[in-house]
Amino acid sequence: MNKILIVDDEPNICNGCKLILIEEGYDVDTAMNGSEALEKLFEQNYDLVLLDIRLPDISGIDILKQINEKRLDCFVIIMTGHGTVENAVDAMKNGAFDYITKPFDDKEIIKATAKALENRTLARENKMLKKQLYDRFSFDNIVGENHQIKEIFDKIQRVAALDSTVLLDGESGTGKELFANAIHAHSKRAGNRFLAMDCNTFSPALMENELFGHVKGAFTGADKTRPGIFEIASEGTLFLDEIANMDMNIQSKLLRVLENGEFKAIGSGKVQKTRARIIVATNMDLKKRVAEKKFRQDLFYRLNVFPIYIPPLRARKDDIPKLAYHFLKRFSRETGKQISGFSDDALEMMVNFEWPGNVRQLKNVVERLVIMSDTHQLSRGFLSDHLEIKRKGGVPDIQTPKTLDELKAAKKKFLTVYFGKIEAAFLSQAISRADGNITLAAKNAGMQRSNFSAMMKKHGIVADKSSD
Incomplete structure (x- = not known):
C-alpha cells in the first residue's frame, strides 16, 4: 500500500485530502506545519508528499530542499494558491514532480496522486534494473586479477562516463561483449538499452535493415515500417561485434552516423538522428584490413578513439x-x-x-x-x-585391447582423439582459407553452414570470426 503525507496548515485541506485518498486505498498521514512534516519524513518512509508551499514555520521550498539533500525516496506534489504559481514552478525546478492549484476538486487530487505514484513506481523499477545491471557487470563479477585485466578495469572506469566510441580488440572467446556490457553498466546510459549485433551473422542487405530499419513499401514484403537498432538504441549503447566483417557500403553509412549521428531508413528520404553510444569489437587486425582495402581508413580512425585490448587466456x-x-x-x-x-x-x-x-x-x-x-x-x-592434449607423434595413447568390448572402446577412443584432430584441422584450415568467414568456409568445404557450425561446436573450435 502506498503511503502518503499531506502537509498543509489548513485543517480542512488536510482532512479533506486524507478522506479522499483513504477511500482510494492509500495509507495517509497529515502534518500541520513544516517541523512536524520533517519529523515524520525523517522517521518514516513515504511514497508521496502533498506539500503546501506556504507554511507558518518553514516554507515548502525549504522542505523540498531537505528532501533532496537527505535523498529521501519520495515524490513531491506542491499545493499552491493562484498567487504563488510562480513559486510552484520554481519548486518543480528543485525536484518537485508536479503542482496543483487551490482550490482543487476530488478528481484533480486523485488524478495527480495516481500519476505521481505511477511515475515513482517506474523510477524505482528503472533504478532497480540499473542496479541489477551494474551488479551483474561490476568488476567483482568479471573474474581476473592479472595486471592486464586490472588495466582494462581502469580504462573502463575512465571511458564509461563519456560517450566516446570504444574499440575492443581481442581473440574470439576473450569476453569482449562482457566488457562492452561493463562499459554500459558503468555509464550514465545504464538505465537505457544495451543492444548487441554480430556483423558476421547477416548479409549486407539484412545488416543494413537491422541497423537502419525500413519504411513501409521499401521493398517486397515490407508491409509496415520497422525501426532499426540505431533508432531503438538511441539513448542507450549499441555494441557492434566483428566489425571487420562489415560490408564496405554499410561502412560508409556507419561513418556518417559516427560523424553526425544521422542515418536514413531503407526506402526513406528522411534523415533521422540517433544518440546511441557505439562500442565495436574485432578479432582481426583492422590496420591490416585497411591496407588490404577491405576496411575504410576513415572509419578505422573514427572507431579507434579509445582502443582496449583484451588479452587471450594463455x-x-x-x-x-x-x-x-x-x-x-x-x-x-x-x-x-x-x-x-x-x-x-x-x-x-x-x-x-x-x-x-x-x-x-x-x-x-x-x-x-x-x-x-x-x-x-x-x-x-x-x-x-x-x-585435445598433444602426444608424441600425434598418436593417442591407447593400450592393446584384450577383449572385443575393449577393442570397440579403443576404436571409439581412436576415432574421437586421433581422427578428431584431423577433423578439427580440416575445420581450422577451411576457416583460415575463407579469411574467417564461416559461411564461405562451409561453402568451400562443400558443407551446409549448419553442419559446419555443428562440427565446430563438437570440437570446441572458435573461429577468428565467430561471435563472442
Whole structure:
C-alpha cells in the first residue's frame, strides 16, 4: 500500500485530502506545519508528499530542499494558491514532480496522486534494473586479477562516463561483449538499452535493415515500417561485434552516423538522428584490413578513439584457476552437484593448456566436466578426455585391447582423439582459407553452414570470426 503525507496548515485541506485518498486505498498521514512534516519524513518512509508551499514555520521550498539533500525516496506534489504559481514552478525546478492549484476538486487530487505514484513506481523499477545491471557487470563479477585485466578495469572506469566510441580488440572467446556490457553498466546510459549485433551473422542487405530499419513499401514484403537498432538504441549503447566483417557500403553509412549521428531508413528520404553510444569489437587486425582495402581508413580512425585490448587466456595463465573454480561453482550449483574442486595435476594441466578458444572454451569444458562427472573431485585423467592434449607423434595413447568390448572402446577412443584432430584441422584450415568467414568456409568445404557450425561446436573450435 502506498503511503502518503499531506502537509498543509489548513485543517480542512488536510482532512479533506486524507478522506479522499483513504477511500482510494492509500495509507495517509497529515502534518500541520513544516517541523512536524520533517519529523515524520525523517522517521518514516513515504511514497508521496502533498506539500503546501506556504507554511507558518518553514516554507515548502525549504522542505523540498531537505528532501533532496537527505535523498529521501519520495515524490513531491506542491499545493499552491493562484498567487504563488510562480513559486510552484520554481519548486518543480528543485525536484518537485508536479503542482496543483487551490482550490482543487476530488478528481484533480486523485488524478495527480495516481500519476505521481505511477511515475515513482517506474523510477524505482528503472533504478532497480540499473542496479541489477551494474551488479551483474561490476568488476567483482568479471573474474581476473592479472595486471592486464586490472588495466582494462581502469580504462573502463575512465571511458564509461563519456560517450566516446570504444574499440575492443581481442581473440574470439576473450569476453569482449562482457566488457562492452561493463562499459554500459558503468555509464550514465545504464538505465537505457544495451543492444548487441554480430556483423558476421547477416548479409549486407539484412545488416543494413537491422541497423537502419525500413519504411513501409521499401521493398517486397515490407508491409509496415520497422525501426532499426540505431533508432531503438538511441539513448542507450549499441555494441557492434566483428566489425571487420562489415560490408564496405554499410561502412560508409556507419561513418556518417559516427560523424553526425544521422542515418536514413531503407526506402526513406528522411534523415533521422540517433544518440546511441557505439562500442565495436574485432578479432582481426583492422590496420591490416585497411591496407588490404577491405576496411575504410576513415572509419578505422573514427572507431579507434579509445582502443582496449583484451588479452587471450594463455597470456594470463594466473587467472585460469580462478576462472575454472568460478565456472565449477556456477555449474555445480545449476546441476545440483557437490563437486569440491580439481586435483592438483588436473589444475596444472588446465594452466598449461593453450586454450585456443579462450575463456569461452574453458567455460564450455568445465560445464561439460560437471555434467559428466559422478565424483566429488575432477581428476587429470577425467580432464584429459575432454581436452585435445598433444602426444608424441600425434598418436593417442591407447593400450592393446584384450577383449572385443575393449577393442570397440579403443576404436571409439581412436576415432574421437586421433581422427578428431584431423577433423578439427580440416575445420581450422577451411576457416583460415575463407579469411574467417564461416559461411564461405562451409561453402568451400562443400558443407551446409549448419553442419559446419555443428562440427565446430563438437570440437570446441572458435573461429577468428565467430561471435563472442
